[in-house]
Every structure is written in structure tokens, then in C-alpha cells.
Amino acid sequence: MQRSVWRARILACVVLLAAIFGFARPADAAVPDAKAWVLWNQTAGATIGFGTWPANTTVTPVGVGRYRVRFPGQAAPGGVVHVTAVHNAPHWCQAETWFPSGVDEIAYIRCYRVGGALDPSSFSAFFTRSSGLPSSGPYGYVDSQASGALVSSYNSVGAPNVSTPTGVGSWHVRFPGIVTGGPLDGSLQATAVNNVTGARCKVGGWSSNSGGQDVKVACFNSAGAPFNTRFTLTYQHKVSLYGATIPPKYHGYLLNQPPLGPPTTNFNSVLGLSANTIMPAGVGLSLVTFPKIGFPQNTVQVTAYGGSSNFCGLNTFWNNFTTGPDLVVRDVNCFTNAGVPVNTGFTISASSIL
Template sequence: MREFGVPLTPARGVADWRERLDRVGGRAMTVVGDWLSPGERVSRSEPRISALVAVVAVAGGVLPILVMAVTWAAKPDPVAHVPACRVAHEMTGYVLADRPAEDRYQPDRQCNSADAPNTVERTGTGRYLVVFGKLGRDGGVAAVTPVTGDDRICTLPDWRPEGADELVQVDCFDRSGAAADSGFTAHFWDVSPGGETGGTAAYLRLGDPGRTSQTVEDAYSHNSAGGANSAGREDVGSYVVYFGGLEAVEGGTVRVTPVADAATVCGVERWFAYPEGRYLAARVRCRDAGGQPVDARFAVTFTLGVGAPGVAGAHVLADRPAEASYTPEGVAQFSSGGQAAAVTRSEPGEYRVELPGLALKSGNLQVTAYDTAASCVARTATGDVRITCRDPSGAAADTKFLLTYWD
């Protein structure tokens, strides 16, 4: 059972203040009533009568105003509206967690297909718990990307349901592997059993990174083509993921997130359709913070487009890391806005990606390094996305990467 601590905007003490003010007003009225009642009474001087009139005025006019002021001041702030990202047969949500040192808050940029709020809790240095309200269920897939100007690596040790909610753990590290606070964007996505996204999509969470081969047939696996998902280990930290039934697919995009409680970087080397084997294959490489191959669990997602009709978004394969400016081409590019992306390199490892036709005022983005040992972090701005990539030493490095954005 998790502890959430003190409410964000507690409304306490209002009843006590009302009772005290009512008592003051009541006493004043009693004094006036005693003076006006028939019978003998102590004579009152004019100053005392004036004072009583003043008391009555306070009790009858100012005190109610004070009561209203105290009540208004103690009233909880209204909860910000959480936009719904509702898609048939899907449970989904995202957060942009941009207050890395804050203990608990509701991010300004978030969505939830159950119309419930999402909360971010900081449980320790570099350790966070994202609570997706009313999205709790066994399975699904999650992803995380550091959103910061610092050199950070973020992983997902686990995600699981607790009651009606889905809990997604996020751990962030510096280049040395030590826990370090960081902003991040996190996404949870689950397709209902037997449900279809309406688009081409597949995902799995690798269960045993040391096994030579394994078929993943659990709640953490989905394939819109109905084929089997499996994975094979080629060498330390080197894997091939197979999505059965997707052998005719061209293009699309792949996202990979390490499922680990240590600083781990997992990226995509390439993906390709293999008609003879009746599958689509994606090669995944995992390394530690220093760039050395390491066996690791990971979550991998393939989508053609953004996975479902009617969902705004884009994906970009930025594959010319040394060019000053270019328009990515080929079947791996997609935008629901109907306009091509533009990539600009300002200096080594520093990129700006423009997605015309998409406002970028909300939505979720994920970045996966492509065919490299480097890792990347993201920052969003009005109208574009900023990407910074670094090699295992922490130095800025020109790098291929995959960017996925959807609203």
C-alpha cells in the first residue's frame, strides 16, 4: 500500500473559525438584548451605548464577511482538467514530469483514457512513481525518455496495477550510474484482450534476458496481426525480437526502453520485414552507462504510423547525424499533419526537430537511439523538439535517433 502523505491543498480549520466567530457575534447580541429587555438594569452612558452599536455593526456586517473570506482562503484549489486520450479498445496515458525535485504533483501536460488524473511522486533521489489513475491492469507496455538539459539515463524497473490504478516506476541516473533527479516523459499503453488498435502495432516485454530464445505470450505482449511474439539472444546484450505475421510491413518505427533498476541504455540497431520467416524482426542492443554490453530486460514497441487511426502524431528516423539541415525521407517517416519533418543540427549532438502541422502544446514524445552506443535526452519547445545525444563518456556526439510523438 503506497502512502501519499498530506493532501496537496488541505481544507482544515474552517469549521473552527466559523464556530469562534459565531460565538463572538452571539455574545454581542446577548449584551444588546439584556440592555433592551424590560426591568432594572445598570445605567449606560452614551459612550457605552455607542460601543454596543459598534459591536452590533461588527457582528452583523463585518463578521459574515470574515467568515466568507476564511472559507474562500481554505477552499481547495480546483483540480486541473485532465484531457482524455481515448481510443477504442485501449487503456493509455502519458505524463510530462517536469518538476524533478517536487515530492508529489499532477503534471500540467498529461492525458488519461479513463478521464482520471495522473500523479508523479518522488520517492527518493532519481526515483519516481507515476500513478495512472484508473488504468490499472496486468500487462501493457510502458516507455520513458529523459526530458532535461542534463546528461541523464532513465529506466523502468517495473509497472503493475494496484487497485484501480497503474503504477509505473521510473529510475534516473547520471553518467556514472548514480541516482540523479531528472525530468522525463512516461507513457503507458495497453490493448484490451481480444481488442485491436485499428492500426498495425506490436509490443512485448522481455522476461528473461539470459535465455537463448523465448516466446512471449503474456499480458505484456500484443500483436495486431495475431502472430506470435518472440525473442532470441545472440550475445551479451544483443537480441533479436520477432513479431509474427508482420512480414509484409514496410517502414514504421520502433521504441525501446530498458526494464532495469541500474543505469542501462537499450537502442535499436535496425528492423526489417522477413517474408520467408513470416515475421518482422528488430535488433536490440543493451549496454551499461559506460557503453559495455550487458544482458538486460527491455520493452520494445513497433507501430506503423502512431498505432491507431484518428490519433495525431508523427515518427521520424533521423539518420543523417552530421548534416546541418535536412528532411528525413523513406518509409520510416510519418506525420498525421501531412507535412515532412525537418531536422537541424546546431552543433555536435544537438538537434532540433520540427513537426509542421502538429502544435506540440500537449502530447507525449519518446526518443530511442538508433544504431549507436549513445543515449539521447529531449526537451520540448513551442513548435519543435530539441534532442541532445552523448556517447558513453558523456561527450556530445552526432547520433542517429528515432523520435516518436503522439497526442
């Protein structure tokens, strides 16, 4: 009888631990459930290994400026996609759609040149999906319809995120309960989602306050006019862009307003606050260095910051130098809607698999 009681108690403890730590349901495991990224070299027609994970991720052109990305073994419903154009001429890329296919995740990407025509481009694309708790730190995302209805959402404290339209091409996104010291902490990435029209989204501004994170998202069409579209937005604070840390031990972010934003928007997982650097490299060009975190396979994403229709991308592929090892972006490039180089604000985020 006593042995049966102890057996029952042990079983109850196992069940309790499973509920707490998510052992019983993989979908509710520690953040994230799925993650993947790819760096596509349009000129070579091939993925680049140091910027691609899983290694056997494939990209297939499916028309002018359209690409089908297969992330093997990373199928998950919902989640978010971000994408950054890599081109030395003014281009942007956006998400079209993404969905599970068997055990794989499929994403379609569209890239445009100034004027709104689809055009081939290299790009850096990223997918993640999270559910349940625990989370490594303050983190959240939304996939929002233009109406504000959420297609997918995650909040590291379990509170319900909200997306509220505030005018044509403008939204107030709230991550309640994700509280930091303020008045501005962490980083953000935004991406337009549209399967018909060329569109760009950016961070118009945000505040870190006692209630959480309040973010203004602004979206534009190819003419530079405010535009209602679906979009994704991710918030991170001292965690990777996919919401985890240790691992990965190597991640960082930076806000250029310009010049640099507050120290609390410049984070390096090895060296702490204010360790990442930015140097002007010409009009509309910024050389960004993330010291000590240049470990592949890693991803870099860029989003323009501010109220105008300016947009930003990458001039070429980043480098992971063995010295440091440092991750060096040469350069972030930013343009007006007409494609003229311009010094403007942006956020940049780098995350490794390690």
C-alpha cells in the first residue's frame, strides 16, 4: 500500500513537471517551436552557407522577382517571416505567404525595384514560430492584417498583443506586459506581407513603458503613399530575433536614429550594452560592426525607422571575420522612395544558431 502511494506521488510529480516545462506537448516547448533563415545569392543562383540554417534550405525562383523558400524540418503553423533585400541598387523585398508542407516550412518572397516592378534580388529571409512558455526573455511578435486582426501572435508573458489601425498605412501595436526599464529598450523588425502589390513597412517609433511596448508601424506602397497591408512585427530585448538565448550565445541589435539611439537599443550578447558600432560610409551607407558574435550560421535583418517613406536594406552580404570574431555589415544602404541614397534611421538585428 505504501509503495502504491509513493508510486502515485511520483507519477503526479512527473505530470506536474510536464505541464510546467512542456514535456508533454512539443508545440508548447520553450521558445521557439521552429526557426530558420536563408541568405540567397541571386548572381550565383545559390544559397550562402554561413547565412543559411538549416543547411539544406533551398530557394527556387518562380518568376521574375519571386522566390519559393523551403525550410526543411521547420513546419509550424503561424509564426512570422521577415526579409531584407541585399542589393547595391535600391530594392526591397517582402513576404508573400508562408505555410507548413509536410515537415517543411514553405515561404514565398517577392522583391521589387524602385517604381514597383518585381525584380530579381539577393535577400536574407527569416522564419520563426513560438508558443507556450517559458521564454528566455522579453519577446513578442504579431502577424497583423490591415484591419488589425491578428493572424498569428506571441507574447513572452502570455498577454494578448493588439494591433490597432490609426489611419491609412498606420498601426499602433501593443505588446502588453513586456516591461523593460524604458524609455526605449530592445529592438524591432517589420516586414510587409502582400501577394499582389509592392509594399514596405517600417518602425515609425516606439516607447518602452510600465505597461509594455507600444510600437507605431508605418507601411507604404511603391509610390511612397501610406498603404494598408498585412505586416509582421517582432520585438526583442536581450534575446535573439527568434526569442531564445544561451543558446544562442551570439546575438545583437542596434538602433540608428541617426546617430545612435539610446544605449539600451544597442545590445551585444557577449559585451553588453553600447558595444556595437556604426560608421558612416557615404550618403545612405552605414558600416555596422557586431564584435565577438560573428559565428555562423547567422542571419541579419534590417528595417527602416522613422515616419517617412524611406527604406533600407543591405548593400552586400555581411562578413564573419575570424578576428574577434566580428560580424561586419558593409553596408546598410538606405534610400528615398525615388531611390536616392539618404541618411535615415534603421534597426538592425543579428542572430546566430550558436
